Amino acid sequence: MSGFLSTEDLPEDYRDLKATVADFARTVVAPVAAQHDRDHTFPYDVVKGMADMGLFGLPFPEEYGGMGGDYFALCLALEELGKVDQSVAITLEAAVSLGAMPIHRFGTEEQKQEWLPRLASGQALGGFGLTEPGAGSDAGGTTTTAVLDGDEWVINGAKQFITNSGTDITALVTVAAVTGTDAAGRKQISTIIVPSGTPGFEVGPAYDKVGWNASDTHPLSFTDVRVPRENLLGEKGRGYANFLRILDEGRIAIAALAVGVAQGCVDECVRYAKERSAFGRPIGDNQSVAFTIARMQARAYTARTAYYDAAALMLSGKPFKRQASIAKMIASEAAMDNARDGTQVHGGYGFMNEYTVSRHYRDSKILEIGEGTTEVQLMLIARDLGL
Template sequence: MPDRAPQTVERRLPTEEARELLALVRDIAEREIAPRAAEEEDAGRFPRELFSLLSSSGLLGLPYASEYGGGDQPYAVYLQVLEELAAARLTVGLGVSVHTLSCHALAGFGTEEQRAAHLPAMLGGGLLGAYCLSEPASGSDAASLRTKAVREGDEWMLTGTKAWITHGGIADFCTVMARTGGEGPKGITAFLVPGDAEGLSAAAPERKMGMKGSPTAQLHFDGVRIPDARRIGEEGQGFAVALSALDSGRLGIAACAVGLAQAALDQAVEYARERRQFGRPIADFQGLRFLLADMATRIEAGRALYLEAARLRDEGRPFGRQAAMAKLFCTDAAMQVTTDAVQVLGGYGYTADFPVERYMREAKMLQIVEGTNQIQRMVIARHLVGPESR
């Protein structure tokens, strides 16, 4: 059974423009993404040409201002686009989410001159971004990063290694957090680094259990020199920049998780209707019907949670707690739903002839990226009862 675009889901779309946008996305997903997803993931092939198509279609800058080449779309609409893309192929949905995350620092904290100089190409010029925060010894404890940026006149020299970088080795630009001062979060600054900068190199891509079409690699900065004009925000503001981006990025991961879970449910429902045992479709058996009902309920709850967080963001209200909740719930739901989908298909679900085994492997990654789900629980608890005693 091949991959296919997900079943049409009722959407909360505020305008006719948004409805036409989602129709465009569904058409691209059905014609260009889903038919080749299984083959290309198995081959570990990154679909760069699809990202060129998405860029030319205006889909790589949806939540950003049109004056810089963006789409002026509310975050709630952008996230529903991500869900559709992820349902067709997670490598594509996650790639768009990471690219959007990579543009956040410049869009939110750059000067007018910086935005005018760089954002149009980043949002609509066919470029692809990478977000560089994690390091080999600095994952959940991001404030302990060691990559250094030393100022030399009007330039900065970056030295260090970033790890677990989506689009590592193929990105056209990188948003990089580096240490410019003392230890801790106040000594970190953000920089916009060209992907072809001299001294920047990528290690071999990581060998992963899923998401094989999405390259993840270490990036080595060996005396990379960039002008001060590519510093984003003030010196020492980089950690705040990083956390602001992650609040929004977690909603992107939540939407991707819901899309992946929806694709798994669609496959399970179709199989249950067609597969016959004991003289009737297995969809007739109450135990399986209850399983499908639970899967659908988790998906609807996750979708409602990420849309509520997006609504708060669109209204300019605090949404960090809700973003952490959405990332936590939606990715846990995706792991459960994809596991249940394998169970519905039985032995066939464990084979590569059906996509649900791939969905299950991909879902595991979503519980880890952009803050593990244990970190999300810490974030939520701090909103409830304050920081831990030291």
């Protein structure tokens, strides 16, 4: 991928991927989405289907069991899944960009050989243990600690809001922990791989959330958890810096998911506006309804352009932090705005949970919070401008 590409100009392999995932989303994901949302159940069959398609291995090299694709391919898949079910889309996004990508980017050869084949195949999921009850973007607030005792790390602390951390196929959580202080007395943050089932590693009850009800999210606690010294991921003291790189990439993926939501709301509204009649004619004949949907399409198009541009910069090796923040902010706001307008277009039916726009209305708010709030994105953009 080089330079800006519109959807119509995508190379054939990207177009084929989009079409394949779109068909899967329509025929496999959509029919069970409302039930999983209603029951708050993790969609294991859907996840297996995505695994069989190779979606969990899209951006990873074939030597580690991946598909040999790139991050943009992952984004295209997330956009198509996001149109019909955000819970399924975030399960894939978190598994790849937060669970497996840190090991791919910063792991030793031994760590890659041990973990990536399982994660890339979708047979296992990984979690990303950064956020704590009193710390998220604020690294200085991290209180989880890891202390070397001989050849083992001893970890104590807690994490919260951790996606894919409590499923039957969760294999590990990468934990950010304080491992000392630097020369200036600041906390030294490192990251350590903690396999599921390690004594002292406890997964709390699933959260009762406003949305993303089929996504697996738990608080975690670590009480004298011991793992081998070799489980350090990346250099000691570089954990937070490495996580920031992962979050920069992840913002492009979240933007792609949000674009799928924004476009999905447009598609649902176009269909509904043609089918639903009031006062003897389709409601889409009313200019107010047509203009509302037209504005929704403009938001989706603008957001897609932003994430395509950020992805192109990332894959070409150029600085992309500002563009990733812009894409994430624009796309998450587009998703939220389109979900609200889409619900309004559907009228009373938009307030019924079986309609996709109603789930998007509940689900979309977190897109403006996760992977850095809108306010954090504004801070990063301003900082990059020298302000």
